[in-house]
Amino acid sequence: MRCPKAVAWAAAVSVALSLPASAQDSAPPRDLKLVGDHWTAWDPPATIEEGAEVHIIVRGDTLWDLAARFYGDPYLWPQLWERNQYILDAHWIYPGDPLVIGVEVEDATGVLVDELGEPEGEQDTLAELVEDRGFFDRGRFVQLGTADDIYCSGYIGDEDEAFPHEVTGSEYDALAPRLRRNETGEFRASFGTADAIKVGLDTGDIVYLDGGRAAGLSPGDVFVAVDPGGLVRHPATNDVIGRFYSYRARVRVLSAQDDTAIGEISFSCRPLWVGSRLKRFEPEPVPSERRRPMRPVNEPVANEALDGAPTIVYAKDGVISLGQDHVVYVDRGAIDGVEPGDVFTVYRRRGNRHPPVILGEVAVLTVQSGSALAKVVESRYPMYIGDLLDAK
Numbered sequence: 001m002r003c004p005k006a007v008a009w010a011a012a013v014s015v016a017l018s019l020p021a022s023a024q025d026s027a028p029p030r031d032l033k034l035v036g037d038h039w040t041a042w043d044p045p046a047t048i049e050e051g052a053e054v055h056i057i058v059r060g061d062t063l064w065d066l067a068a069r070f071y072g073d074p075y076l077w078p079q080l081w082e083r084n085q086y087i088l089d090a091h092w093i094y095p096g097d098p099l100v101i102g103v104e105v106e107d108a109t110g111v112l113v114d115e116l117g118e119p120e121g122e123q124d125t126l127a128e129l130v131e132d133r134g135f136f137d138r139g140r141f142v143q144l145g146t147a148d149d150i151y152c153s154g155y156i157g158d159e160d161e162a163f164p165h166e167v168t169g170s171e172y173d174a175l176a177p178r179l180r181r182n183e184t185g186e187f188r189a190s191f192g193t194a195d196a197i198k199v200g201l202d203t204g205d206i207v208y209l210d211g212g213r214a215a216g217l218s219p220g221d222v223f224v225a226v227d228p229g230g231l232v233r234h235p236a237t238n239d240v241i242g243r244f245y246s247y248r249a250r251v252r253v254l255s256a257q258d259d260t261a262i263g264e265i266s267f268s269c270r271p272l273w274v275g276s277r278l279k280r281f282e283p284e285p286v287p288s289e290r291r292r293p294m295r296p297v298n299e300p301v302a303n304e305a306l307d308g309a310p311t312i313v314y315a316k317d318g319v320i321s322l323g324q325d326h327v328v329y330v331d332r333g334a335i336d337g338v339e340p341g342d343v344f345t346v347y348r349r350r351g352n353r354h355p356p357v358i359l360g361e362v363a364v365l366t367v368q369s370g371s372a373l374a375k376v377v378e379s380r381y382p383m384y385i386g387d388l389l390d391a392k
């Protein structure tokens with residue numbers, strides 16, 4: 001007879017989110033708990049906001065399919081995830097958990113007026129504006145990036161950012177034998193040395209953290225492993241903007257003792273090292289946008305409009321020549337009003353009286369206080385650190 005927990009774990013696997021193969025590296029959580037009448041890895045809300053439309057997840061559901069059913073477009077699955085933030089890993093949802101699917105709907109007239117402007121005459125009705133200006137020909141909503149673009153990149157932060165915890169060891173630390181010859185000439189192995197048989201850790205490996213119950217850690221807590229990199233300097237002024245911190249993996253706490261905790265690497269972008277810093281994992285849905293044509297190449301902004309403009313200041317993996325699908329960082333963030341989903345036209349000045357050249361477009365995926373991560377979504381020519389941006 002199969003145990004209920006094993007059946008629940010298998011059911012969870014059957015409702016894994018249908019994402020591109022590159023985003024399917026996350027192993028299913030194994031530390032399930034009984035909530036009401038079903039098993040789940042998450043902490044679903046005990047109460048749901050009044051008037052919300054709720055779907056109870058059943059075996060075979062995926063966020064991808066549910067977005068297609070309820071929103072008419074599977075690429076809008078991040079909106080489902082955003083409304084149900086108790087789901088800590090969007091790859092895994094569980095039969096019996098509630099999913100809030102209702103969305104606030106703005107009056108269509110207001111949306112169209114915002115997009116198209118007020119009708120100018122008696123014959124110039126809103127319906128005619130919709131038809132004349134091609135509102136419904138502006139393209140379909142698409143995701144501006146992938147989960148890997150966000151969770152396997154990094155961010156520009158303070159030069160000396162403090163982290164609450166770090167990885168202090170792994171189960172492999174205790175498995176490396178040190179061979180010793182005894183008095184009879186036979187070899188005997190002793191264990192528990194500092195020599196690990198595996199250094200680069202990845203999905204499924206067990207690690208130890210430097211904090212436990214006394215530090216507020218509990219089973220189910222999720223952290224992202226971060227490695228500090230070099231300083232990032234502005235390409236125009238050479239002033240230090242901050243330090244680049246790269247994401248390596250995600251660690252889920254399995255059990256917590258008084259002063260230490262045991263965790264499992266639940267998602268890995270690149271090898272995790274003992275000593276990697278840890279910060280709380282914050283789900284960040286991939287933004288979507290109705291894609292529209294790029295700004296006409298014969299209608300660039302004036303040179304003076306680019307004075308003090310946002311600038312590409314860093315590129316993921318040290319890439320020099322940037323093009324379609326590359327991830328970049330810009331020197332504007334939340335304090336400047338930049339938000340996920342914002343799109344910028346990329347320019348390069350020519351150094352004379354001629355107008356700047358349009359190189360392509362980047363779309364913002366996530367923001368920090370003073371910087372943002374963006375992805376190249378259109379590319380006419382190679383882009384470089386130092387190229388300038390103008391809001392589309």
